[in-house]
Amino acid sequence: MLEILLVFSVNGAPLEISDRIFNSYEECVGFVNTVADMDVVKSDYKFRFVSLDGLLFDGQCIEMKEWFLTQGRINT
Numbered sequence: 001m002l003e004i005l006l007v008f009s010v011n012g013a014p015l016e017i018s019d020r021i022f023n024s025y026e027e028c029v030g031f032v033n034t035v036a037d038m039d040v041v042k043s044d045y046k047f048r049f050v051s052l053d054g055l056l057f058d059g060q061c062i063e064m065k066e067w068f069l070t071q072g073r074i075n076t
Contacts, residue, residue, distance in 0.1 A: 004028045005067050008059025021064065028061035 006018040006028055022028040029041045036057070040049040045061040 003064040004061050005064050006032065006059065006061055007067060008057055011056050012058075015059075017067075022061070025061055032059075032061065 002024055004022040004025055004027070006020065006022065007015055008018070009015050020031075022031065025045055029045065032041050032047055033039050036047070036049045036051070038049070040047045041061065047060065048056070048058045050056050
C-alpha cells in the first residue's frame, strides 16, 4: 500500500507536511486540485498556484518513503 504525503509551502515559508496521508497519488492530486479549484498538479506530482485569497502554494505529492529518504531521515 502506498502512503503519499502532501508536502507544501505557503508564501515561501518552510515546508509543511499535511496531517492527512493519501492512499494513492490520484487521491492527493484530486485533493490539491480541489483546494486550488483548478487542475494545478503536473505529471511529476508537483504544483504551484495562487489561491483566491492571494496565497502562493508550492508543493508536491510524494511517497512517504521517498520523502524521508531524500530528507536523510531513514537509515537503511
